[in-house]
Amino acid sequence: xxxxxxxxxxxxxxxxxxxxxxxxxxxxxxxxxxxxxxxxxxxxxxxxxxxxxxxxxxxxxxxxxxxxxxxxxxxxxxxxxxxxxxxxxxxxxxxxxxxxxxxxxxxxxxxxxxxxxxxxxxxxxxxxxxxxxxxxxxxxxxxxxxxxxxxxxxxxxxxxxxxxx
Amino acid sequence: xxxxxxxxxxxxxxxxxxxxxxxxxxxxxxxxxxxxxxxxxxxxxxxxxxxxxxxxxxxxxxxxxxxxxxxxxxxxxxxxxxxxxxxxxxxxxxxxxxxxxxxxxxxxxxxxxxxxxxxxxxxxxxxxxxxxxxxxxxxxxxxxxxxxxxxxxxxxxxxxxxxxxxxxxxxxxxxxxxxxxxxxxxxxxxxxxxxxxxxxxxxxxxxxxxxxxxxxxxxxxxxxxxxxxxxxxxxxxxxxxxxxxxxxxxxxxxxxxxxxxxxxxxxxxxxxxxxxxxxxxxxxxxxxxxxxxxxxxxxxxxxxxxxxxxxxxxxxxxxxxxxxxxxxxxxxxxxxx
Ligand SMILES: NC(=O)c1ccc[n+]([C@@H]2O[C@H](COP(=O)([O-])OP(=O)(O)OC[C@H]3O[C@@H](n4cnc5c(N)ncnc54)[C@H](OP(=O)(O)O)[C@@H]3O)[C@@H](O)[C@H]2O)c1
Numbered sequence: 362x363x364x365x366x367x368x369x370x371x372x373x374x375x376x377x378x379x380x381x382x383x384x385x386x387x388x389x390x391x392x393x394x395x396x397x398x399x400x401x402x403x404x405x406x407x408x409x410x411x412x413x414x415x416x417x418x419x420x421x422x423x424x425x426x427x428x429x430x431x432x433x434x435x436x437x438x439x440x441x442x443x444x445x446x447x448x449x450x451x452x453x454x455x456x457x458x459x460x461x462x463x464x465x466x467x468x469x470x471x472x473x474x475x476x477x478x479x480x481x482x483x484x485x486x487x488x489x490x491x492x493x494x495x496x497x498x499x500x501x502x503x504x505x506x507x508x509x510x511x512x513x514x515x516x517x518x519x520x521x522x523x524x525x526x
Numbered sequence: 527x528x529x530x531x532x533x534x535x536x537x538x539x540x541x542x543x544x545x546x547x548x549x550x551x552x553x554x555x556x557x558x559x560x561x562x563x564x565x566x567x568x569x570x571x572x573x574x575x576x577x578x579x580x581x582x583x584x585x586x587x588x589x590x591x592x593x594x595x596x597x598x599x600x601x602x603x604x605x606x607x608x609x610x611x612x613x614x615x616x617x618x619x620x621x622x623x624x625x626x627x628x629x630x631x632x633x634x635x636x637x638x639x640x641x642x643x644x645x646x647x648x649x650x651x652x653x654x655x656x657x658x659x660x661x662x663x664x665x666x667x668x669x670x671x672x673x674x675x676x677x678x679x680x681x682x683x684x685x686x687x688x689x690x691x692x693x694x695x696x697x698x699x700x701x702x703x704x705x706x707x708x709x710x711x712x713x714x715x716x717x718x719x720x721x722x723x724x725x726x727x728x729x730x731x732x733x734x735x736x737x738x739x740x741x742x743x744x745x746x747x748x749x750x751x752x753x754x755x756x757x758x759x760x761x762x763x764x765x766x767x768x769x770x771x772x773x774x775x776x777x778x779x780x781x782x783x784x785x786x787x788x789x790x791x792x793x794x795x796x797x798x799x800x801x802x803x804x805x806x807x808x809x810x811x812x813x814x815x816x817x818x819x820x821x822x823x824x825x826x827x828x829x830x831x832x833x834x835x836x837x838x839x840x841x842x843x844x845x846x847x848x849x850x851x852x853x854x855x856x857x858x859x860x861x862x863x
Binding site for chain 2: 448449450452453477479480481485486487488489490492518520521522523
């Protein structure tokens with residue numbers, strides 16, 4: 362799931378790193394960081410908006426606990442509404458997997474957030490697994506139908522998730 | 527009830543054994559006294575209007591390779607003659623499947639219905655080629671028509687959907703409907719063994735045909751999806767309406783990638799109004815359709831009950847005789863027995 366938090370950091374060097382470390386260590390995948398300097402608090406702290414992806418609620422809770430333990434003040438916490446993830450496998454020659462990913466990334470609200478390749482033996486096809494993260498379910502099915510078209514054109518076997526409809 | 531068995535292969539024999547073993551149970555629990563008055567195979571026929579001795583029939587047919595070896599049996603092509611000529615209540619059509627023409631089963635079933643006989647079949651061919659035609663012919667002829675064993679083997683899909691879930695609208699049916707491919711996928715996922723090796727092994731175990739094309743190309747599953755679409759979703763679907771992909775390109779490495787993401791790969795057939803599809807799909811480990819070995823599994827998506835899943839053996843003579851016998855008891859009850 363995609364999580365958005367706003368935390369207040371003291372305006373001294375090293376503060377951001379201190380906050381980011383537990384997120385990546387506990388499996389969060391940071392997507393964007395935005396300093397809101399114009400909203401500096403009366404006590405001189407700077408709000409930082411952070412968007413990251415995390416596997417499940419339990420991991421998120423661990424991350425939040427670690428942040429609080431470091432004295433990071435979290436002022437807002439929101440799950441990005443309806444952030445959806447779907448996994449797909451592609452089987453075939455993967456000489457231009459980058460192109461497939463670029464085509465998906467070019468869609469608004471769609472991002473290939475994970476890629477794993479298993480090369481086949483000599484003369485055999487390879488397999489690629491990708492995780493596609495989208496802002497909502499509608500974009501997820503749009504991404505899947507785009508992937509279907511790409512796979513058909515490149516003669517790849519596409520294996521989508523049973524739940525992907 | 528007087529029965530005619532057309533086809534005395536795996537299922538004809540499996541049914542005969544079940545009839546022997548369950549004779550007193552059927553009488554006691556269902557008031558049903560089945561009597562096989564004729565058995566036919568490709569090479570001959572055995573007829574006795576008082577009832578064949580099934581133990582003897584199994585023995586002599588097992589030895590000679592044809593039911594014609596039974597006392598008084600005849601060699602030659604007799605299926606139609608027996609179906610039309612021998613006095614009987616129910617014809618079991620258990621001949622090999624041909625999904626292109628439906629024959630010889632299609633003609634057997636039509637002739638049996640026109641001769642006023644109820645029909646029970648396990649043969650997908652006639653159902654894939656001419657479901658609507660057979661369904662309405664049965665009605666016009668005033669006979670019962672059952673085909674539980676044709677899809678899912680022992681798993682009572684048709685009865686579950688038509689009887690027990692009758693209050694629901696079925697939105698979608700999806701499932702693992704081919705034991706051979708499920709065995710191959712399971713072995714590849716557990717041992718990482720290559721496709722060709724596992725396929726050869728499945729053939730040696732008798733789980734896959736010498737020509738495994740229909741199974742591994744997904745066509746057998748597509749046939750079953752066609753039957754389910756017609757019989758349970760009220761569609762008028764043909765085999766060519768099903769978008770089909772098989773498992774021949776699925777390698778152990780692909781399954782490993784799936785497993786690393788908490789999923790596995792299954793050959794899934796999906797039937798919903800407006801879209802029929804067969805292909806390998808990612809299924810979460812622990813999902814009702816993530817069954818191993820030769821098992822079949824089906825999920826019905828319903829308006830009231832939401833989801834119902836069922837699992838069991840999709841083939842095997844003893845297992846499938848459960849459906850063949852169930853159909854007989856169902857007809858017996860329908861007729862007020
Ligand atoms: N086996 C299973 O577990 C299973 C499960 C579900 C559904 N089914 C379906 O049920 C049907 C029967 O399966 P099976 O495994 O019993 O097949 P099988 O062992 O090949 O037996 C077929 C039988 O039909 C006979 N036959 C062939 N052509 C005939 C004709 N023109 N007239 C009369 N008899 C004829 C064969 O006779 P000869 O031996 O003399 O050639 C044989 O006795 C198939 O359609 C199959 O797809 C099978």
